Amino acid sequence: MAEPMRARPKPTPETQHFWDGTKAGELRLQRCDSCAHVYFPPRPFCPSCASRKVSIFKASGKGTLYSYVINHRPAAPGFTPPYAIAVVALEEGPRMMSNITGCPQTPVALELDMPLEVTFEPLDAQITLPLFRPAKG
Amino acid sequence: MRRNQVAVVGAAETTELGVIPTMSQIQLHADAALNAIADAGLKLSDIDGFATAVETPQQMCHYLGITPTWVDGTSVGGCSFMLHVRHAAAAIEAGLCKTVLITHAESGKSMIGKQPRSIPADSLQGQFEAPFGVYGPPSMFPIPVLRYMKTYGITHEQLAMVAVVQREWAARNPRAMMKDPITVDDVLNSRMIAYPFRLLQCCLVTDGGGALILTSADRAKDFPRKPVYILGTGESVETPMVSQMETFTSSRAFKVAGPLAFKEAGITHADVDHLMIYDAFAHLPLFGLGDLGFMPHEETGPFIAAGHTRPGGKLPLNTNGGGLSYMHSGMYGMYALQESVRQMRGIAPAQVPGAKISVCHGVGGMFAASGTIIFTNER
Numbered sequence A: 001m002a003e004p005m006r007a008r009p010k011p012t013p014e015t016q017h018f019w020d021g022t023k024a025g026e027l028r029l030q031r032c033d034s035c036a037h038v039y040f041p042p043r044p045f046c047p048s049c050a051s052r053k054v055s056i057f058k059a060s061g062k063g064t065l066y067s068y069v070i071n072h073r074p075a076a077p078g079f080t081p082p083y084a085i086a087v088v089a090l091e092e093g094p095r096m097m098s099n100i101t102g103c104p105q106t107p108v109a110l111e112l113d114m115p116l117e118v119t120f121e122p123l124d125a126q127i128t129l130p131l132f133r134p135a136k137g
Numbered sequence B: 001m002r003r004n005q006v007a008v009v010g011a012a013e014t015t016e017l018g019v020i021p022t023m024s025q026i027q028l029h030a031d032a033a034l035n036a037i038a039d040a041g042l043k044l045s046d047i048d049g050f051a052t053a054v055e056t057p058q059q060m061c062h063y064l065g066i067t068p069t070w071v072d073g074t075s076v077g078g079c080s081f082m083l084h085v086r087h088a089a090a091a092i093e094a095g096l097c098k099t100v101l102i103t104h105a106e107s108g109k110s111m112i113g114k115q116p117r118s119i120p121a122d123s124l125q126g127q128f129e130a131p132f133g134v135y136g137p138p139s140m141f142p143i144p145v146l147r148y149m150k151t152y153g154i155t156h157e158q159l160a161m162v163a164v165v166q167r168e169w170a171a172r173n174p175r176a177m178m179k180d181p182i183t184v185d186d187v188l189n190s191r192m193i194a195y196p197f198r199l200l201q202c203c204l205v206t207d208g209g210g211a212l213i214l215t216s217a218d219r220a221k222d223f224p225r226k227p228v229y230i231l232g233t234g235e236s237v238e239t240p241m242v243s244q245m246e247t248f249t250s251s252r253a254f255k256v257a258g259p260l261a262f263k264e265a266g267i268t269h270a271d272v273d274h275l276m277i278y279d280a281f282a283h284l285p286l287f288g289l290g291d292l293g294f295m296p297h298e299e300t301g302p303f304i305a306a307g308h309t310r311p312g313g314k315l316p317l318n319t320n321g322g323g324l325s326y327m328h329s330g331m332y333g334m335y336a337l338q339e340s341v342r343q344m345r346g347i348a349p350a351q352v353p354g355a356k357i358s359v360c361h362g363v364g365g366m367f368a369a370s371g372t373i374i375f376t377n378e379r
């Protein structure tokens, strides 16, 4: 799956914990200590109440399929079409873009609201991507 | 902003639309600007306010030989020009300038003198969207569609009808790129681009441009063309990341900009004679009809499928053929504004008889931004 040509994320000081997490096999989100809002993408303050008191925690890695396209053309470098570009609704509330592995990339196999679980795909020695697969059981 | 205090007194597109391999992007801007200046009966030296997007105001003012006292480089995607109109109207009312030129042009097809769009690897999009295979608008803009369809019971056939109806409008427009009639089957059998969308549900890729000239309504009566007044305006932004929209069943930016414009204009939906909703992809007119409050989202697909937006229908929509059939250089908002102005002047190729109020709604990025302008030809 992970091919060398795939666009490679470059972490910033505010997002480093997320990418350290995926490398360690954890999906890390942030929660506001003041208002309990859980949010993504990462930033060192709460976008709901502006508090700087926020904590990083390990998310369950469970979610559901919110929406997707199956991209045919043009295909991004490192991808073989057709491939699904999905948005996953995480159990904790935030949504994130990802790919769905371990299942055909077809409208029949990709049912909205199907349960998903995170899986980690190393891109290179530094970066591991969070992908999702149909949840077992 | 007060109603009808500012008017469009000049409006023009580039001399040609489509494939223009003889002009760079800044020359396309100039071609549109010179046409608009001529339309208004002005000289470039009369312009004291300038706005543009993607290209910078300094680039274009230098190229055109303009020394402005007010500039706006708001660049939020294809609806930037709706925001320019709103900002220019406020600036004219505030006395910051008297005569504003707004230009757009894009060498979207020929790519001459055009910077390629790129996503930095350390941006949030570069980290949290690009690694998952998004590659250009067709892979991103339709991502909400399946959720929208499931939530509101919208069908593939209804989304195909958007393209069919707009082609009917384009057939009446000599300058439209695509004029041959199409059917729902044609749409649903066209090449798959990004499921659920096929080729005929995605916008064209062309070269072209357009320009507008605005001044105070009091001065507007001395110009050669019938003034088109700014009745109401609205704008907003949401997120550059389609994955991070508040919901996929509505656009927050639409829901802010649209109702603001209606409130400012002091009109109801029944007052609208003519409607433009930026259609980079076939779902946008549905989002627009719902979020601007014309009807519940559930009714948008059936409304279009029933023919209410086609020629002769009760709500003429995207009467130039839209981004799907007229032209789409990359930032289509300017062409939607041009069509609204033509309709208000009474000179559109597919003129809506007696139209007095036109609503022109734009999107920028992938639901990232929005601007709404309501025009009228009566003061």
Ligand SMILES: [Zn+2]
Binding pocket: A032, A033, A034, A035, A036, A037, A046, A047, A048, A049, A050, A051
């Ligand atoms: Zn908070």
